[in-house]
Amino acid sequence: MTAGRHAVVLGAGIAGLLAARVLSEEFARVTILERDRCEGVQARRGVPQGRHLHGLLDSGRAVFEELYPGCTAELVRRGATAAEVLVHTRWYVGGARLVPTSTGLTSVIASRPLLEAVLRRRTCQIPNVRMREGITVRGLLGDADAVTGVATVADGRAEDITADLVVDATGRGSRIEEWLTDIGAAVPDTERLDVDLGYSSRLYRHRPGQLGGHSSVIVSTGTNGRGGGAVHIEGDRWLVTLAGMLGDHPPADPAEFPRYAATLSAPDIHEIVTDSEPLDDPVPYRFRASLRRHFDRMTAVPGGLLVIGDAQCAFNPLYAQGMTVAALQAAALRTCLDGAPATLAARFYAASADPVAAAWRLAASSDLSHPGVIGPRSLRTRLTNVYVAQVQRAAHHDPVVSRTFMRVAHLVEPPAALTHPVTAGRIMLRGSGFAYTRATPS
Ligand SMILES: Cc1cc2nc3c(=O)[nH]c(=O)nc-3n(C[C@H](O)[C@H](O)[C@H](O)COP(=O)(O)OP(=O)(O)OC[C@H]3O[C@@H](n4cnc5c(N)ncnc54)[C@H](O)[C@@H]3O)c2cc1C
Numbered sequence: 001m002t003a004g005r006h007a008v009v010l011g012a013g014i015a016g017l018l019a020a021r022v023l024s025e026e027f028a029r030v031t032i033l034e035r036d037r038c039e040g041v042q043a044r045r046g047v048p049q050g051r052h053l054h055g056l057l058d059s060g061r062a063v064f065e066e067l068y069p070g071c072t073a074e075l076v077r078r079g080a081t082a083a084e085v086l087v088h089t090r091w092y093v094g095g096a097r098l099v100p101t102s103t104g105l106t107s108v109i110a111s112r113p114l115l116e117a118v119l120r121r122r123t124c125q126i127p128n129v130r131m132r133e134g135i136t137v138r139g140l141l142g143d144a145d146a147v148t149g150v151a152t153v154a155d156g157r158a159e160d161i162t163a164d165l166v167v168d169a170t171g172r173g174s175r176i177e178e179w180l181t182d183i184g185a186a187v188p189d190t191e192r193l194d195v196d197l198g199y200s201s202r203l204y205r206h207r208p209g210q211l212g213g214h215s216s217v218i219v220s221t222g223t224n225g226r227g228g229g230a231v232h233i234e235g236d237r238w239l240v241t242l243a244g245m246l247g248d249h250p251p252a253d254p255a256e257f258p259r260y261a262a263t264l265s266a267p268d269i270h271e272i273v274t275d276s277e278p279l280d281d282p283v284p285y286r287f288r289a290s291l292r293r294h295f296d297r298m299t300a301v302p303g304g305l306l307v308i309g310d311a312q313c314a315f316n317p318l319y320a321q322g323m324t325v326a327a328l329q330a331a332a333l334r335t336c337l338d339g340a341p342a343t344l345a346a347r348f349y350a351a352s353a354d355p356v357a358a359a360w361r362l363a364a365s366s367d368l369s370h371p372g373v374i375g376p377r378s379l380r381t382r383l384t385n386v387y388v389a390q391v392q393r394a395a396h397h398d399p400v401v402s403r404t405f406m407r408v409a410h411l412v413e414p415p416a417a418l419t420h421p422v423t424a425g426r427i428m429l430r431g432s433g434f435a436y437t438r439a440t441p442s
Contacts, residue, residue: 009033060328090268164341324410400422
């Protein structure tokens with residue numbers, strides 16, 4: 001541990017908590033600065049997405065478990081469900097159900113506030129980590145060469161906090177460009193993909209035996225750009241999220257909610273919402289664009305500053321990648337703490353570039369399969385999308401393809417796993433239009 005060194009983490013969302021956990025191994029003191037007051041298992045103002053379905057991919061869960069041993073069991077003790085991804089949950093992709101088969105993947109089904117509460121409790125128990133709530137970061141201290149702390153305000157009082165390392169984990173609304181400009185530093189290029197996605201989510205009472213005993217159902221956005229999910233979360237509740245792309249947003253009107261659910265490409269979610277007692281009114285959320293700030297491409301970043309989580313790359317939520325990429329970034333950060341502090345940022349962006357890029361490519365390529373999404377469609381993207389459609393058709397019938405498809409989506413295996421000769425042969429055989437028949441849900 002570096003004697004006397006102080007790291008400050010901005011934001012106590014998933015990325016901030018994971019970063020603080022990792023930095024506690026190297027820094028003498030880690031302070032988390034959070035604008036909200038975080039109490040118990042509650043949705044809060046700074047994380048409005050917390051009211052909506054948050055799927056945790058298995059590669060993210062594995063990092064959570066590495067950093068917080070036993071956290072999966074703790075989540076289950078607190079009411080979450082741990083499910084084999086294709087056995088205990090139903091996945092509809094491309095209009096039909098993926099073959100139920102063992103994938104070796106565990107899905108932890110919980111509300112976002114519960115996931116966060118468990119990580120927060122464990123992080124705040126670390127002796128050299130301190131969390132300050134109700135404090136807002138207003139800017140950076142330092143200059144283009146080195147960040148030396150942050151300017152904050154709490155209860156109307158301004159306070160400068162010095163640090164050897166500042167980590168921006170303030171989420172997709174981060175004001176990092178403005179803060180960098182204020183200290184005379186360069187700003188990164190930003191890549192943006194407009195999807196104009198709308199979510200609407202509602203809680204229902206869960207009864208044993210519903211959905212044939214399965215713990216969740218996911219209906220991916222079909223050709224009409226509509227999709228959704230219903231997951232059995234803590235407190236014996238269904239969290240139902242409906243989603244629609246390109247301005248075709250699901251309604252927040254309780255009477256309209258089931259009608260939109262009826263238009264999805266599988267009936268399961270509609271059955272749940274018409275067969276269960278609603279516990280609240282639908283809550284809407286609008287997500288205009290995926291954003292990627294390319295710190296990895298900058299030739300000069302100020303020393304003493306890292307940007308992590310959604311503040312660096314905010315993914316289309318449909319693919320459930322955000323928390324997992326934050327976890328993979330934290331794991332990458334852990335591998336590069338040894339070495340000169342002045343080059344930590346360069347080491348971190350290099351070490352985390354691959355997982356961020358891989359997730360971004362998967363999501364962007366899927367978004368671009370919708371003709372209305374505007375963006376560059378290279379020949380590679382178009383060929384990939386033709387192939388992915390074949391993969392999906394094959395995955396409706398072939399357990400090997402369905403298993404590999406899910407493992408790629410969970411960022412456990414690289415997309416190349418779908419072009420391995422044995423799998424590719426099965427995809428060609430089962431995924432051609434001629435072999436296609438609609439799978440029947442069990
Ligand atoms: C509708 C929706 C659904 C999603 N679904 C999924 C999903 O299924 N699976 C998944 O993995 N990901 C999902 N995500 C993404 C996921 O929420 C994030 O990727 C993940 O939580 C990491 O975010 P973060 O910690 O970087 O930022 P956030 O979770 O946004 O946290 C940022 C924190 O910073 C604090 N803060 C902000 N500004 C300041 C300031 N100036 N001073 C002090 N504190 C500040 C905020 O209060 C907040 O606590 C979804 C996102 C959305 C929008």
